Amino acid sequence: MQIEEHKSLKNFNTFGIDCKARYFASVTSIDELKQILSSEKGNETFILGGGSNILLTKNIDALVLHINLKGITVVSENESHVFVEANGGENWHEFVQYCIANHWGGIENLSLIPGNVGTAPIQNIGAYGVELKDVFESCNALHKKTLQERTFSLDECQFGYRDSIFKTSERGNYIITSVQFRLTKKDHLLKTSYGDIQKELEQKHIQNPTIKDISEAVIAIRKSKLPNPKELGNSGSFFKNPVISATDFNQFRLQFPEAPFYEVSATQFKIPAGWLIEKAGFKGQRFGDAGVHKNQALVLVNYGNATGTEIWELAIAIQEKVKALFGIYIEPEVTVI
Numbered sequence: 197m198q199i200e201e202h203k204s205l206k207n208f209n210t211f212g213i214d215c216k217a218r219y220f221a222s223v224t225s226i227d228e229l230k231q232i233l234s235s236e237k238g239n240e241t242f243i244l245g246g247g248s249n250i251l252l253t254k255n256i257d258a259l260v261l262h263i264n265l266k267g268i269t270v271v272s273e274n275e276s277h278v279f280v281e282a283n284g285g286e287n288w289h290e291f292v293q294y295c296i297a298n299h300w301g302g303i304e305n306l307s308l309i310p311g312n313v314g315t316a317p318i319q320n321i322g323a324y325g326v327e328l329k330d331v332f333e334s335c336n337a338l339h340k341k342t343l344q345e346r347t348f349s350l351d352e353c354q355f356g357y358r359d360s361i362f363k364t365s366e367r368g369n370y371i372i373t374s375v376q377f378r379l380t381k382k383d384h385l386l387k388t389s390y391g392d393i394q395k396e397l398e399q400k401h402i403q404n405p406t407i408k409d410i411s412e413a414v415i416a417i418r419k420s421k422l423p424n425p426k427e428l429g430n431s432g433s434f435f436k437n438p439v440i441s442a443t444d445f446n447q448f449r450l451q452f453p454e455a456p457f458y459e460v461s462a463t464q465f466k467i468p469a470g471w472l473i474e475k476a477g478f479k480g481q482r483f484g485d486a487g488v489h490k491n492q493a494l495v496l497v498n499y500g501n502a503t504g505t506e507i508w509e510l511a512i513a514i515q516e517k518v519k520a521l522f523g524i525y526i527e528p529e530v531t532v533i
Contacts, residue, residue, distance in 0.1 A: 197221055197228050199237065199259075208262060209247035210310055212429035213504045217242070217260035224264050224285075226373055230343050232261065241340065242533075243371055245284065248310035248431055249319060251532045253504035263314055265373055268294060276383065279333055281376045284314020288321075295377075296408050301384030302331040303377070304411040305393075308418045310425060310432055314372040318362040319529065320355045324414055325390030329355040333378045337370035346370070358436050358529055386410060392417050421492040429498030430489065434511060435469040435526045448522065469518075469526045470494040476517045486510045508532055 203220035206212055219237055223229045233241065240258040244250075265283040268291065272279045278300050282291050288311050292303050305326035309316075317335050320328050332355070335348050354361040362370060384407050388394050396413035397405050405413075423430055437458075440448065445465040448455065452475075458466040473479065473493035480490035485502035488510070489495040496507055511528060518526050 197223065197232065199232075203260070205244075205247070205252060205256070205260065208244055208260075209250055209252055210425035210429065210431050211251055211498050211504070211507065212425075213252040213498065213502075213507075215252040215504065216255045218255070218257045219259040220262065221259065222262040222264045224266070226265070226338065226345075229261070229263075229265075229338060229371065229373070232259070233338075233340055233343060245315035246287065246311035248312075248425070249315065249530055251431065251504050251507055251530050253508055253533060256533070261371075263312070263371065263373075265314070267374075271376060273381065276381055278379050278381055279376055280379060281374050282313045283374045284312060284372050286313040287311075288313055288316055292411065295379060296411050299407070300379035300381060301386075301407040302326075302379040304407040305387055305390075305414055307411040307414045308422075313375050317353060317355075317360055317372060317375060319358045320353075320360050322358070324393055324417075325387040327355070329353070331377045331379060333376040335372050335375045337372045339370055341369070345373075357439065422495060423489055423491075423497060428489075429500075429502075430495050431530050433469075433494045434496045434528060434530050435473070435494060435514075436529045437466050437469045438472075438524050438526050439464050439466050440524060441465075444523070448524070452522070467524065472518045472522055472524060472526060473514055476514065476521055478514055478517070483510055488514070504533075 200220045203217045204214055205217055206214040221232055237259045242256050242258050242260045244260050244262045263284050265285040267283040268286060269281045270278060271281050289308050291313055292307050296304060305324040309321055309323060316328050332350050336345060337348060338345055386405060393413050396416055402409050422432060439460055442463045456468055456471055460466050470493045478488045479493040481488050484506060485499040486506040487497050487499060489497050496511060515526055518524060
């Protein structure tokens with residue numbers, strides 16, 4: 197295992213921000229991880245997975261650990277379900293495609309989400325009516341200080357909307373080394389009503405979709421709306437969709453009856469942040485090399501040489517205008533460093 201100094205992180209974050217790490221190491225085994233965490237340089241660390249959910253605004257004066265643990269294993273299976281464990285360094289989309297190739301259902305709606313398996317539980321990734329918690333069985337994690345390994349159950353992870361125990365009471369304490377999923381082998385529960393999935397299937401004249409059909413529909417939709425980070429720096433959705441109370445929702449609807457919404461419960465409603473940002477006039481706007489994507493207002497982009505600070509200043513300007521116009525605060529989904 198090699199420890200590099202003053203390493204550029206430009207190729208390790210999907211925004212393509214050229215910040216540097218004081219020290220950098222790519223870890224390929226739990227033993228290596230324990231070894232480096234117990235060393236002098238391991239006293240102060242920054243954990244880096246796929247780099248898809250962070251915005252770097254400064255150099256990192258610490259040891260950046262790139263979690264590169266690989267491997268996918270079938271733990272057990274029965275007639276209806278398979279329990280699959282994927283190590284933290286596996287690319288999320290490649291894992292989804294691996295499962296679909298094996299006819300295992302449950303995560304097809306989560307196709308083409310950037311990032312790695314190990315970071316997926318931290319924010320309970322979700323898209324098109326499905327969240328990670330829907331298929332989550334457990335995860336193994338290593339405590340950064342004690343080096344003790346622990347298994348977190350579904351309940352222990354305290355999953356919420358883009359939230360988990362790893363963002364709250366255990367924030368920064370654990371490194372997720374593997375995740376176990378409970379997937380269906382037959383009688384898949386297909387979810388096609390969210391977003392444009394049904395429309396995409398109808399355009400292809402598919403009446404009885406397979407999990408592969410749904411995955412391909414999601415991929416087509418995401419490609420039409422979201423830029424490829426390899427071509428245009430971004431982290432996918434920058435903001436969470438705000439959830440507001442029924443009282444605030446009724447007031448909002450009086451002023452903006454045309455606004456789309458999703459009923460979360462009898463007392464809570466979700467408003468698409470992309471709609472709010474577009475109505476605030478930011479969709480397709482460019483400010484130097486920082487901007488808002490022309491096809492999806494939720495996506496902030498780096499046109500080449502934007503700094504993390506410039507992108508963050510744009511995000512703040514969006515938050516302030518949305519709050520002023522609609523009385524709604526939109527919270528970043530991306531972690532700002």
